[in-house]
Amino acid sequence: MKPEVIKELNEIFGEDRCKTNPSDVYVYGFDAGIHRSMPDAVVRPMNVQEVQKLVLLANKHKVPIIPRGAGTALCGHSVPIDGGIVVDMQGMNKIKEIKVTDLYCVVEPGVVCDHLNAALKPYKFFIPGPASSEAATLGGMMACNASGAKAAKYGATRDYVLGCEAVLPTGEIVHLGGRCLKNASGYQLDRLLVGSEGTLGVVTEIILKVAPLPAKKAAVVPYFDTLRQAGEVVAKIIAEPILPSQLEIMSQTCIQAVNKATGMCLQECAAILLIELDGHPAAVIDEVKVVRRICEELGALDIDYTEDESRIAELWKGRKQMIPSLSSLKEEYATVMLADDMAVPMSKVPDALEAFQEISDRYDIIIPSYGHAADGNLHTKVLMDPTNPDHWKQAEKAVTEVFEAVLRLGGTITGEHGVGITKAPYLFIERSEAIGALKAIKRALDPNNIMNPHKIQEWEEGFVTHLRYPVEAS
Numbered sequence: 001m002k003p004e005v006i007k008e009l010n011e012i013f014g015e016d017r018c019k020t021n022p023s024d025v026y027v028y029g030f031d032a033g034i035h036r037s038m039p040d041a042v043v044r045p046m047n048v049q050e051v052q053k054l055v056l057l058a059n060k061h062k063v064p065i066i067p068r069g070a071g072t073a074l075c076g077h078s079v080p081i082d083g084g085i086v087v088d089m090q091g092m093n094k095i096k097e098i099k100v101t102d103l104y105c106v107v108e109p110g111v112v113c114d115h116l117n118a119a120l121k122p123y124k125f126f127i128p129g130p131a132s133s134e135a136a137t138l139g140g141m142m143a144c145n146a147s148g149a150k151a152a153k154y155g156a157t158r159d160y161v162l163g164c165e166a167v168l169p170t171g172e173i174v175h176l177g178g179r180c181l182k183n184a185s186g187y188q189l190d191r192l193l194v195g196s197e198g199t200l201g202v203v204t205e206i207i208l209k210v211a212p213l214p215a216k217k218a219a220v221v222p223y224f225d226t227l228r229q230a231g232e233v234v235a236k237i238i239a240e241p242i243l244p245s246q247l248e249i250m251s252q253t254c255i256q257a258v259n260k261a262t263g264m265c266l267q268e269c270a271a272i273l274l275i276e277l278d279g280h281p282a283a284v285i286d287e288v289k290v291v292r293r294i295c296e297e298l299g300a301l302d303i304d305y306t307e308d309e310s311r312i313a314e315l316w317k318g319r320k321q322m323i324p325s326l327s328s329l330k331e332e333y334a335t336v337m338l339a340d341d342m343a344v345p346m347s348k349v350p351d352a353l354e355a356f357q358e359i360s361d362r363y364d365i366i367i368p369s370y371g372h373a374a375d376g377n378l379h380t381k382v383l384m385d386p387t388n389p390d391h392w393k394q395a396e397k398a399v400t401e402v403f404e405a406v407l408r409l410g411g412t413i414t415g416e417h418g419v420g421i422t423k424a425p426y427l428f429i430e431r432s433e434a435i436g437a438l439k440a441i442k443r444a445l446d447p448n449n450i451m452n453p454h455k456i457q458e459w460e461e462g463f464v465t466h467l468r469y470p471v472e473a474s
């Protein structure tokens with residue numbers, strides 16, 4: 001990067017909040033995914049005016065800027081593929097307003113999801129977050145349209161964004177949406193920024209709807225002989241109709257991994273469901289009875305049940321340990337973030353799980369399945385030796401087969417994690433007729449292509465690229 005750009009950055013941010021030293025910027029070269037590419041500089045704005053000055057500077061010098069929250073995204077979303085300036089938004093972390101009588105709060109984008117929920121708890125409100133809620137920022141959640149285990153009942157981040165302030169790629173500060181629960185004033189541009197992965201502007205403030213905390217929770221944990229039985233129970237519960245607040249499915253590989261890594265004693269059968277019901281106490285008790293009956297009728301081997309909040313929290317802690325736990329399954333294998341978050345219509349969950357298992361069985365790499373079964377959002381990871389080029393070749397084939405199976409079942413390549421780089425090749429299959437429109441929107445809003453370039457529809461190569469692993473020569 002030219003010295004005059006660094007000089008101008010220092011004038012805006014001061015030396016404390018503008019880093020160019022390789023050891024300071026190193027961690028900004030990757031997120032929680034598989035890719036790595038180093039930035040030239042990292043800046044930490046504290047207000048919208050600084051963001052605006054940065055965007056104007058980036059346009060003047062035609063350098064890329066890449067917004068970043070906590071860097072927990074899983075597909076290389078904030079990896080600065082052409083270098084440039086990473087914009088660390090964690091400095092803008094104020095909760096500006098909580099107004100539960102109007103069902104909204106206003107936050108800066110660097111606020112961490114769990115911090116917001118801690119502040120909302122005394123008011124008996126919350127917003128649903130991803131499994132990474134301890135670290136993920138609201139800006140990152142909005143930009144990825146993140147969601148989590150509660151999405152079937154409580155929705156995704158897009159359902160909570162009422163409005164936002166953003167600096168557009170050409171430097172204008174705009175206020176989109178607003179504080180009203182309903183708003184039909186023309187194009188919903190705030191919604192366009194949801195899921196835009198930092199490619200259409202920098203979000204500097206978010207107005208979020210809040211949801212009431214439920215009065216009671218209960219958890220039912222049935223154990224099954226086959227994945228298909230577990231999938232059938234999911235379909236039957238939904239059709240009842242009962243909408244669990246969380247409903248996770250774990251295959252045997254995942255159960256073993258969580259037990260090994262956390263010391264939990266889940267029964268090691270073919271599949272278990274973690275079903276959480278919440279709401280008015282009387283309604284919860286009624287729903288538990290129905291759910292237990294369905295599990296028994298469809299042949300559950302055993303059923304655990306608890307109303308104890310700390311036991312329920314422990315169960316979800318085990319589930320949240322899933323990703324790190326999987327790495328302990330086979331000594332020389334690591335969990336690699338590939339094909340990690342497909343969604344299918346709920347009735348297709350058993351077909352999808354069987355397809356993933358069948359694909360996994362044909363390769364040396366392991367593809368364990370788990371997921372948010374109530375909304376059809378299934379997660380596989382690939383367990384492999386990421387230094388082995390042959391494993392990458394197998395992964396490319398297996399991942400393609402997994403996505404093909406999902407699309408055949410009427411699903412999507414990503415339910416909640418977004419596209420970034422890793423899933424881009426498959427977006428071209430899923431959204432083939434819309435790619436032209438997506439590119440036109442990007443060109444119209446960002447004529448100099450400075451905002452997080454080469455992501456989503458702008459990445460036109462394969463995913464085995466810019467790897468963060470030292471892959472041995474084959």
Ligand SMILES: Cc1cc2nc3c(=O)[nH]c(=O)nc-3n(C[C@H](O)[C@H](O)[C@H](O)COP(=O)(O)OP(=O)(O)OC[C@H]3O[C@@H](n4cnc5c(N)ncnc54)[C@H](O)[C@@H]3O)c2cc1C
Pocket residue numbers: 031032066067068069070071072073074077078089109129130131132135136137138139140141142143144145146147148149196197198199201202203204323416417452
């Ligand atoms: C262990 C683990 C579990 C996870 N579980 C889930 C899950 O259950 N559900 C789920 O949806 N995701 C999950 N994720 C993925 C990830 O945590 C979420 O996508 C999260 O929302 C990313 O937030 P972040 O602050 O880390 O964003 P980052 O990774 O820093 O950035 C993500 C994207 O947002 C953009 N961005 C960030 N801030 C702004 C801003 N202010 N303006 C414009 N663009 C911005 C970036 O440019 C980038 O494209 C998980 C990740 C891990 C590591």
